Amino acid sequence: DTGVSQNPRHKITKRGQNVTFRCDPISEHNRLYWYRQTLGQGPEFLTYFQNEAQLEKSRLLSDRFSAERPKGSFSTLEIQRTEQGDSAMYLCASSLESMSTEAFFGQGTRLTVV
Amino acid sequence: KQEVTQIPAALSVPEGENLVLNCSFTDSAIYNLQWFRQDPGKGLTSLLLIQSSQREQTSGRLNASLDKSSGRSTLYIAASQPGDSATYLCAVRADDYKLSFGAGTTVTVRA
Numbered sequence: 001d002t003g004v005s006q007n008p009r010h011k012i013t014k015r016g017q018n019v020t021f022r023c024d025p026i027s028e029h030n031r032l033y034w035y036r037q038t039l040g041q042g043p044e045f046l047t048y049f050q051n052e053a054q055l056e057k058s059r060l061l062s063d064r065f066s067a068e069r070p071k072g073s074f075s076t077l078e079i080q081r082t083e084q085g086d087s088a089m090y091l092c093a094s095s096l097e098s099m100s101t102e103a104f105f106g107q108g109t110r111l112t113v114v
Numbered sequence: 115k116q117e118v119t120q121i122p123a124a125l126s127v128p129e130g131e132n133l134v135l136n137c138s139f140t141d142s143a144i145y146n147l148q149w150f151r152q153d154p155g156k157g158l159t160s161l162l163l164i165q166s167s168q169r170e171q172t173s174g175r176l177n178a179s180l181d182k183s184s185g186r187s188t189l190y191i192a193a194s195q196p197g198d199s200a201t202y203l204c205a206v207r208a209d210d211y212k213l214s215f216g217a218g219t220t221v222t223v224r225a
Contacts (some may be wrong), residue, residue: 006157029213031211042118042203042215043158071197091157092212099145102212103205106157 002026004106006092012112013082020078021109025094032075033093033103034067036060043091049075050097082113116141116208120144120216125212128224133191137204142185148213149178149189150203158203162189 002113005024013019025032030051034071046065047057051072064082069075079086093105117140125134137147148164150158162178164171164187170179175192187189191198207212 001210004157033213035213040217042205042217044215048211050211076155080174089155093158099207102148102160102163105150108158110155114161 006106023075023092029094031095035091037089118212118216124220127221135189137187145207152201
């Protein structure tokens with residue numbers, strides 16, 4: 001069991017640049033989630049996929065954010081024209097398709113926009 | 115909208131003391147509740163998952179209780195160790211897929 005893997009672990013970018021993060025879920029998990037966490041707060045839901053279908057997007061996910069999960073495997077989260085307010089920890093999680101299932105999180109990608 | 119509150123926000127205890135962390139939620143219609151541990155700058159590690167039909171769940175020195183009707187859960191950590199120092203987060207699943215998190219309790223265990 002390799003767990004949920006996220007890359008990169010850290011990203012520093014200049015304001016206005018585009019960034020892309022990758023998440024590799026646990027292989028048999030068909031659900032994949034993205035959350036964002038700012039300092040001192042709990043994670044906030046951004047979006048989730050069931051297989052390759054993106055089924056829900058939070059209002060936190062502005063038009064500058066886009067997420068994909070081609071072929072229902074890994075997922076990417078892209079932020080275009082980054083702003084300083086985008087600085088946060090971006091967490092990916094995966095689970096089986098069941099309301100009673102446990103969610104497993106990756107190590108996160110720490111984004112700093114300067 | 116589900117609101118999750120964790121009290122206290124921070125806790126400092128000497129090694130060996132038992133820890134009691136509280137979590138409350140506003141909507142009792144949940145599927146389950148999950149406790150996580152987070153070390154500084156790291157991701158979340160799942161500690162315990164309690165289904166809505168369960169009253170408690172145990173793993174080693176950890177015990178979590180759930181009172182769904184009153185919207186409360188408590189995480190007990192017995193005989194704390196310096197390695198238990200971390201932030202502990204509770205999360206409830208009220209939708210089929212989304213977790214709602216509290217802000218966490220930051221624990222420091224003094225050697």
